[in-house]
Amino acid sequence: SIVAKYLLLLHLFLSRAELGVVYTEGGMVEGQNIRLGYRRHMDVFKGIPFGDIPGRFEKPKPHPGWDGVLKAKEYKPRCLQLNLIMTDTRGSEDCLYLNIWVPHREAVSTNLPVMVWLYGGAFLWGGSMGANFLDNYLYDGQEIADRGDVIVVTLGYRVGALGFLSTGESDLPGNYGLWDQQAAIAWVHRNIRSFGGDPNNITLFGESAGGASVSFQTLTPHNKGMIRRAISQSGVALCPWGVIKNPRRIAEEVALKVDCPTDSRMATCLKMTDPVRLTLAGSVSMENPLLESLVLSAVVDGDFLPDDPSNLYNNTAEIDYIAGVNDMDGHLFTAMDIPSINSMLVDTPIDDLKTLLSSYTKDKGKAGMENAFATYSANWGTNPDRETIKKTAVAIGTDYIFLVPTQAALYLHDKHATTGRTYSYVLSEPNRMGGLVTPYPDWMGADHADDLQYVFGKPFTTPLGYWPRHRDLSRYMIAYWTNFAKTGDPNQGGSAVPAKWPQFQNGGERYLEIRNDMDDSFVHIDMRLRYVYFWTSFLPSLPDPIKSE
Structure with a gap:
């Protein structure tokens, strides 16, 4: 009868696909x-613990578990960190939690691809919820989960001094934040x-720092067999800010700020220091160039990173990899070093560009800066206009901080790949604020984090x-990213894309x-x-300046 049909349709319409209570290794x-x-429908889980409250400067420990059913309905606090203006702290040491989005169509989903997000924030800031x-x-x-039919996981990891302070020795080895990420990846793999x-x-x-983290997680031997694919957006392990060369100097600076000795007792004293004081002591002094201020990041510790990242690409041989940048990724940083680039009405002095270049080429002395300037001003003509000089400043920052290291990472991935595929991109969507409000010039492309x-x-x-054009772009990016997560090919996976994205290949x-x-x-x-050639081949081949006695 019509009534029976109507009731059946109503039942189908109202019936919901849901997981209900889920069993995990820690409990329900x-x-x-x-x-x-x-x-x-979609099931959303917020605040599932993947580790216990971590010990100070220690690797994360497994969570002891819980009785009864854990209600996972609210985000947990972010890891203890500076506020954005670095005058105070926020967050908690109890912060190793993750969040999961599971989409369902007619029936409860099974065997979906999983996308695990690592946030950026210069290894100083950030949270699983953003x-x-x-x-x-x-x-x-x-x-992402709904449009791409994938499971999305976001997670918290330690940042700042508590996540990355290191003496370069076994007493404070560093990389705690990377170990947190690794523990979460392993938890996802098991559960x-x-x-x-x-x-x-x-x-x-x-x-950003999350893109570099993705890169580190593919390079460490500790994730063998757990990661199938990876996407680094505006950040790779080879970025100049990715690995700290002299961690002990930073540890001593922090120790002095919190009244700890800098001798053999330093690590013991730091471990007993109030975590808020430690976090505040790990704030960055806004140096010029800003890049020099990013002092807390990964270290080659002989464990998580057994060697310099550039020597670990054999570990990525079977991992499909996408890496790319925004065409003006360097704007955010360069504008702090050279504020005039954001002013339409003021000239940017050419000397400011030379100062920036000399800080980026300081290992090669005067010859480094002069060759760099010649490379970047080669197509200026005799009388470059104001906009040309400003755009060149942004290009220098973009190339050095993000684009060139990303290209180097793609070359290495491609060179060592066996089954792993390699894809490269640049996002060039003009910034939404460009020309609308200062401090965005009308020539702005895609800034960092756009x-x-x-x-x-x-x-x-x-x-x-x-x-509407922004919805088009968002639809395209979600399609490429989730197709790639499903198949290892951004063009195939059920979501239509506007252009065929070829593999990055030698030649x-x-x-x-x-x-x-x-x-x-x-x-x-x-x-x-x-420019890639200049930074990766020509500049390193210049002789080092003779050290004056």
């Missing part, structure tokens, strides 16, 4: 089930099947803040330029090859 957890549309504006969290995994995920198809993705909003689907979550290294109006003509070769 219950998340929240949300309805997204007809036959589209910045929050009116309860709209930046790293909310819902749009994600209970949430409908495929433990043999885990993709890491991250941006990619985050598109990858996490913000043009859909907060439509009033964006134009005309190909890359995709990503923008809202892209098509097949956006595939290019040899990204900024002249």
